[in-house]
Structures are given as C-alpha cells and as structure tokens.
Amino acid sequence: MGDKFETKGRVCVTGASGFVASWLIKRLLLSGYHVTGTVRDPGNDKKLGHLWRLEGAKERLRLVKADLMVEGSFDDAIRGCDGVFHSASPAEILTPAIEGTLNVLRSCKKNPSLKRVVLTSSSSTARARDDFDPKIPLDESSWSSVELCERLQIWYALSKTLAERAAWEFCNENKIDLVTVLPAFVVGPSLSPDLCTTASDVLGLLQGKTERFEWHGRMGYVHIDDVARCHILVYEHKKARGRYLCSSIVLDNNELLSMLSTRYPNFPIPKRFEALDRPYYEWNTSKITSLGFKFKSIEEMFDDCIASLTAQGHLSVQPSYN
Numbered sequence: 308m309g310d311k312f313e314t315k316g317r318v319c320v321t322g323a324s325g326f327v328a329s330w331l332i333k334r335l336l337l338s339g340y341h342v343t344g345t346v347r348d349p350g351n352d353k354k355l356g357h358l359w360r361l362e363g364a365k366e367r368l369r370l371v372k373a374d375l376m377v378e379g380s381f382d383d384a385i386r387g388c389d390g391v392f393h394s395a396s397p398a399e400i401l402t403p404a405i406e407g408t409l410n411v412l413r414s415c416k417k418n419p420s421l422k423r424v425v426l427t428s429s430s431s432t433a434r435a436r437d438d439f440d441p442k443i444p445l446d447e448s449s450w451s452s453v454e455l456c457e458r459l460q461i462w463y464a465l466s467k468t469l470a471e472r473a474a475w476e477f478c479n480e481n482k483i484d485l486v487t488v489l490p491a492f493v494v495g496p497s498l499s500p501d502l503c504t505t506a507s508d509v510l511g512l513l514q515g516k517t518e519r520f521e522w523h524g525r526m527g528y529v530h531i532d533d534v535a536r537c538h539i540l541v542y543e544h545k546k547a548r549g550r551y552l553c554s555s556i557v558l559d560n561n562e563l564l565s566m567l568s569t570r571y572p573n574f575p576i577p578k579r580f581e582a583l584d585r586p587y588y589e590w591n592t593s594k595i596t597s598l599g600f601k602f603k604s605i606e607e608m609f610d611d612c613i614a615s616l617t618a619q620g621h622l623s624v625q626p627s628y629n
C-alpha cells in the first residue's frame with residue numbers, strides 16, 4: 308500500500324462545462340478514471356463538444372443533468388461515485404452559492420460509497436482581511452473577514468468564504484471527508500471555445516484595457532493545468548486534509564505588466580497602473596508543495612493562454628515572443 312487509493316473508480320465533477328471542471332475532467336480521464344460530469348443542458352453540443360473530444364471521453368465520460376438550485380438534483384450523478392469534485396458555481400452569488408454547495412453535499416451524504424469530496428474554493432476566501440502582518444506569508448489557516456467583505460462589497464470573496472465555511476460545517480457534522488482547493492487567479496488555455504471570465508480579463512489586458520487588472524492589484528496566479536492536477540493530488544493522497552492554497556506566484560499588477568510587455572512586445576499592453584492602497588501579501592504554499600507538487604511558471608501560464616486565445620480566434624494580433 309502506497310500513499311494513494313489503489314483503484315481509479317468513478318468520480319463526479321459538477322459544472323463539467325466550466326473552465327476549471329473541463330481541465331479537471333481532461334486530467335481525470337487521462338489518469339484512468341470514469342467520470343460523471345454534471346451540466347445544466349446535456350443536449351447542448353456546442354457547449355459540450357470540447358468534453359466529448361477529450362481522450363477517453365467516449366469510453367469513460369457520462370454527462371448528466373443537474374442544477375444547483377434544484378434540491379436533490381445531484382443524487383443520481385453522485386450515487387455510486389467514490390469521489391465528488393464540486394466545481395460548479397452559480398452566476399448569482401451569496402445564497403445560491405451556499406445553498407448550491409449544501410445541495411451537492413446532501414447528495415454526497417446519501418451515497419454510502421463516497422470516499423472524499425474535493426471542493427473548488429478560492430484564494431479569495433483567505434485573502435480579504437486587513438489584520439495580518441504583511442511580513443508573514445498567509446497560509447491555509449487564514450480566513451477572509453466577512454465584515455470586511457461586506458464593508459468593501461467584495462461579493463465574490465464573501466460568497467466563496469460563506470460557501471466554504473458552510474461546507475466545512477456540514478461535512479464535519481456529517482463525517483464527510485472534505486478537502487478544499489483554493490486557487491488563485493487561473494490562467495491558461497481554455498478547452499472550450501467560449502471565453503471564461505479570467506481569459507476575458509487577460510484578453511482585455513493584451514488589448515490595452517486597464518479596468519480589470521487595475522482592480523485586481525496584487526494577485527496570485529496559477530496555471531489551469533496545475534489547478535486540475537492539484538485537485539487530483541489532494542483527492543488521491545491519503546494524508547491530504549483540510550484546505551490547500553493553489554498559487555504559483557503573487558505579483559503586483561505593475562510587475563505583471565512589465566513581464567508581459569517584455570515578453571510580448573507587439574501587444575498594446577498598458578504602460579502602468581495606478582497603485583491602490585491595498586495590503587502587501589504573499590502565499591505560503593508549502594502545504595501542497597510538501598505533497599510533492601510543483602507549480603508551472605507565470606511565463607508558461609501566459610504563453611499557453613495566449614496560444615489558446617490566438618488559436619480560437621479571440622486575438623487578431625499574433626504574439627512575437629522575446
């Protein structure tokens with residue numbers, strides 16, 4: 308017996324059509340799992356074609372209908388699965404995010420063969436606070452302040468924080484083995500031709516738009532493939548417990564600009580952002596790296612993202628690399 312579960316059984320991935328979930332399914336199929344993906348519209352070939360084209364999909368992927376807002380909707384998808392990766396998140400935040408998560412967990416509770424649930428949370432559940440020492444990198448023990456999120460109206464962070472807290476409470480009460488992954492801003496190639504939020508932010512920046520990244524300020528970045536691999540590692544690793552930050556590097560937005568304009572000189576990347584009055588922070592990611600995980604570099608994230616935006620016709624200017 309090593310450190311890993313021995314069989315590659317059936318797992319469920321919620322929100323299968325999404326940016327993160329699609330990559331996770333790609334990686335799960337490549338590692339030999341049988342995957343049940345949940346989607347709201349299984350008949351939508353345009354939205355799901357990229358999943359059916361994945362290696363192993365014809366033999367080992369099943370897509371079923373489920374909606375976070377419909378009680379019991381995930382029962383069928385989750386029944387008989389060894390593991391559940393809950394990645395779906397509603398466009399509407401707060402109550403739907405919390406209720407949707409609990410809805411999935413109630414279906415997990417009904418499944419006697421369940422070994423572990425991996426929840427896609429976010430680094431924003433750990434970062435939105437103003438009471439820490441900037442000289443000490445934040446780790447998984449850090450939780451965003453609900454009061455600060457409400458005061459500054461950071462609704463995404465608030466909704467992810469309350470949803471993750473609710474998940475811990477439910478899983479502790481019901482003895483469900485839960486592990487959470489807290490990705491930073493995810494960059495990389497999209498499997499779907501539709502632009503996800505982060506890819507559209509990156510596209511805007513490469514076209515000279517400033518709003519999104521000005522607001523992002525200092526931020527952690529992680530490659531989409533690392534996010535997928537990290538989910539699988541913490542699912543498989545018997546010793547994995549609790550929360551796992553998933554971030555390769557933290558950069559000020561002006562540091563990002565200087566990397567991008569040096570590397571891709573023919574894009575009209577903005578020259579400089581106004582500095583915002585935000586606390587300095589770093590992430591301590593030793594919890595995941597101590598399981599043997601290695602992160603890809605910021606250059607690889609953007610090279611891969613730009614190649615995918617170009618191939619999918621979203622970028623008209625071709626990159627010239629320095």
Ligand SMILES: NC(=O)c1ccc[n+]([C@@H]2O[C@H](COP(=O)([O-])OP(=O)(O)OC[C@H]3O[C@@H](n4cnc5c(N)ncnc54)[C@H](OP(=O)(O)O)[C@@H]3O)[C@@H](O)[C@H]2O)c1
Pocket residue numbers: 322323324325326327328345346347348373374375376394395396397398427428429430467489490491492493494503504505
């Ligand atoms: N992208 C990032 O930078 C990032 C960073 C940190 C954390 N995360 C977290 O990662 C997870 C996935 O994010 P993503 O970027 O991959 O988002 P995404 O591409 O927008 O995918 C979200 C998926 O959720 C599904 N969904 C929405 N409402 C639903 C509902 N009512 N019932 C069932 N499914 C529903 C959608 O699937 P259908 O349309 O098929 O129903 C959609 O494909 C989220 O929990 C997000 O908070 C993302």
